[in-house]
Amino acid sequence: MAELRSSASAHAAQVLRYYFYYSMAPILELRKLVKHFPGQQAVREISLVIPRGSFFSLLGPSGCGKTTTLRLIAGFEQPTSGDVLLNGEIVNQRQPYERNVSTVFQNYALFPHLTARANVEFGLKRHRATEIDRRVREALELVGLTGKETRRPAQLSGGERQRVALARSLVLQPDVLLLDEPLAALDPKLRKQMRLELKAMQRRAGVTFLLVTHDQQEALSMSDGLAVMNEGRIEQVGSPEDVYLRPRSRFVAGFLGAVNWIGGAGIRPESVRLLAPGDVAPDRHVRGIVTGSVFLGDCVQVLVRLHSGEDTVAQLPRRAALFQPGDPVQLTWSAADEMTFP
Amino acid sequence: MKLRTWFLLPAWLSLVLLFAVPFAIVLAYSFLTRGVYGGIELPWTAESYRRLFDPLYLAILWRSFAMALAATALCLLLAFPAALFISRAARHKNLYLQLVMLPFWTSFLVRTYAWIFLLRDTGLFNTALQALGITHGPLPLLYNDGAVLLGLVYGYLPFMVLPIYATLERLDPALVEAAADLGARPMTTVWRIVVPLSRPGIVAGSVLVFIPCLGAYLTPDLLGGGRTVLVGNLVQNQFTTARDWPFGAAVSIALMALVTLVLVVFLRRESEPLA
Numbered sequence: 001m002a003e004l005r006s007s008a009s010a011h012a013a014q015v016l017r018y019y020f021y022y023s024m025a026p027i028l029e030l031r032k033l034v035k036h037f038p039g040q041q042a043v044r045e046i047s048l049v050i051p052r053g054s055f056f057s058l059l060g061p062s063g064c065g066k067t068t069t070l071r072l073i074a075g076f077e078q079p080t081s082g083d084v085l086l087n088g089e090i091v092n093q094r095q096p097y098e099r100n101v102s103t104v105f106q107n108y109a110l111f112p113h114l115t116a117r118a119n120v121e122f123g124l125k126r127h128r129a130t131e132i133d134r135r136v137r138e139a140l141e142l143v144g145l146t147g148k149e150t151r152r153p154a155q156l157s158g159g160e161r162q163r164v165a166l167a168r169s170l171v172l173q174p175d176v177l178l179l180d181e182p183l184a185a186l187d188p189k190l191r192k193q194m195r196l197e198l199k200a201m202q203r204r205a206g207v208t209f210l211l212v213t214h215d216q217q218e219a220l221s222m223s224d225g226l227a228v229m230n231e232g233r234i235e236q237v238g239s240p241e242d243v244y245l246r247p248r249s250r251f252v253a254g255f256l257g258a259v260n261w262i263g264g265a266g267i268r269p270e271s272v273r274l275l276a277p278g279d280v281a282p283d284r285h286v287r288g289i290v291t292g293s294v295f296l297g298d299c300v301q302v303l304v305r306l307h308s309g310e311d312t313v314a315q316l317p318r319r320a321a322l323f324q325p326g327d328p329v330q331l332t333w334s335a336a337d338e339m340t341f342p
Numbered sequence: 343m344k345l346r347t348w349f350l351l352p353a354w355l356s357l358v359l360l361f362a363v364p365f366a367i368v369l370a371y372s373f374l375t376r377g378v379y380g381g382i383e384l385p386w387t388a389e390s391y392r393r394l395f396d397p398l399y400l401a402i403l404w405r406s407f408a409m410a411l412a413a414t415a416l417c418l419l420l421a422f423p424a425a426l427f428i429s430r431a432a433r434h435k436n437l438y439l440q441l442v443m444l445p446f447w448t449s450f451l452v453r454t455y456a457w458i459f460l461l462r463d464t465g466l467f468n469t470a471l472q473a474l475g476i477t478h479g480p481l482p483l484l485y486n487d488g489a490v491l492l493g494l495v496y497g498y499l500p501f502m503v504l505p506i507y508a509t510l511e512r513l514d515p516a517l518v519e520a521a522a523d524l525g526a527r528p529m530t531t532v533w534r535i536v537v538p539l540s541r542p543g544i545v546a547g548s549v550l551v552f553i554p555c556l557g558a559y560l561t562p563d564l565l566g567g568g569r570t571v572l573v574g575n576l577v578q579n580q581f582t583t584a585r586d587w588p589f590g591a592a593v594s595i596a597l598m599a600l601v602t603l604v605l606v607v608f609l610r611r612e613s614e615p616l617a
């Protein structure tokens with residue numbers, strides 16, 4: 001009887017704990033995560049909380065440790081120190097097949113000997129899932145791949161392969177879907193289209209996405225939140241607007257977009273306006289000479305060399321008054337658009 | 343003549359002189375009459391081929407086939423884990439490969455003789471077993487089918503390991519990670535992903551082991567002690583002690599036909615596009 005009671009209370013405790021974690025704990029948390037490779041510190045103490053149901057990005061240049069971080073979460077690498085927590089539980093010791101996360105690999109890593117359907121079924125069968133047919137059909141519908149079930153990966157286009165990879169992971173309803181540069185292998189036009197689709201898929205599936213990319217436009221356009229990484233550390237975490245408009249370091253400012261450095265302050269090219277030398281400049285202004293211009297279709301970039309010697313860029317609407325090379329101009333901006341760093 | 347033709351000339355010459363001509367001779371012999379003191383005589387006859395269907399000879403062919411099949415299966419069973427281990431080894435890969443090829447540094451004949459010294463009644467194994475009190479009296483390790491199978495597997499194992507290793511080496515490691523990521527345990531990953539994708543290597547290795555095993559005559563001769571007659575020994579016998587060259591030639595042709603048949607059936611199935 002005592003045994004029964006204790007097992008019942010243990011069960012209750014387990015249910016409570018589960019409920020607590022599920023309602024309170026972030027879906028994914030990294031605590032002081034460190035990974036050394038021989039002769040290299042890939043990840044130097046990363047702490048990060050990924051909100052449930054969000055589209056989150058790790059953004060940084062190649063070699064900044066973002067892919068290693070992803071592999072630590074997936075379980076392909078073991079951390080040197082620190083913890084990976086899924087639903088509040090430390091999963092460091094768990095093998096990749098024991099973690100409820102799934103990865104979309106950079107080159108998709110589809111099984112070449114299996115059809116699209118069999119690729120999607122693979123994980124469900126490993127988990128001895130029920131209603132496999134229905135779930136596979138729904139996953140293929142979600143990614144828009146109905147009708148291509150019997151094709152092998154070699155018979156699919158790059159975009160279709162990516163959809164199979166997404167379906168294969170999403171069908172398992174992972175806590176977190178890890179995406180390692182998923183758009184890098186696509187051609188530029190398809191890449192832009194897939195950004196919107198990925199975002200839409202994430203909303204529909206209701207799964208937390210963690211995207212690794214070196215492409216700032218990708219990260220800015222899709223993410224609810226992002227972490228900018230550099231040399232194994234996180235430089236800044238925030239919303240896309242936050243990191244773009246209020247970068248906390250010169251590195252972040254420069255990595256997320258072009259910056260004009262004028263007297264220690266950073267000003268984005270699109271925050272700059274050009275005036276003729278005689279006009280009254282309302283706010284901050286400096287003088288310079290136009291050295292050239294670049295027509296970009298939707299806008300024009302005018303290159304200006306300041307009297308102080310710096311080269312700057314002004315990104316202007318196409319119909320803005322055009323200046324010729326050699327014209328003296330005033331470069332003006334509003335103090336609110338200045339990015340300053342300690 | 344074009345340069346290309348000149349370059350191909352040695353290959354063609356050796357094919358004609360070393361394969362086509364000898365093959366034609368053997369084929370012709372198989373349709374001639376046995377000479378009194380060996381050799382061949384007229385008239386032409388298909389008598390040798392009729393004799394092939396004697397149950398005695400069919401049994402030998404069948405035994406050779408079964409022995410080669412068993413040797414191939416055992417080689418595969420041993421070679422696959424070894425090849426997998428070598429391809430996944432982080433360090434010392436070349437050392438392991440050298441170890442696989444180490445037996446080739448000595449002659450096949452010498453190595454086969456060495457097995458006799460290990461397996462015979464007063465050999466290393468029996469002496470050791472008795473000294474340790476595990477057995478009383480020698481075990482019959484030599485001069486039986488088991489010894490022949492052991493010799494074949496030992497002799498041809500590297501031919502299975504190397505092609506499988508070559509395909510495993512080209513296997514994208516991300517596929518193994520992807521399988522684990524989707525919930526597959528290591529054994530499932532090996533069975534569902536690694537084995538199917540290394541099929542070209544498995545097929546190549548199996549062919550490389552099966553064919554020489556089917557015609558093997560040295561190993562069964564030495565380790566079978568004359569009791570285990572396989573088709574290779576039959577051919578040798580006909581040309582030496584039995585002095586029946588036409589029949590020996592007919593058995594050879596039958597063996598070649600068998601090998602060709604197996605290859606055609608096997609490779610046609612394998613040539614289906616995979617990826």
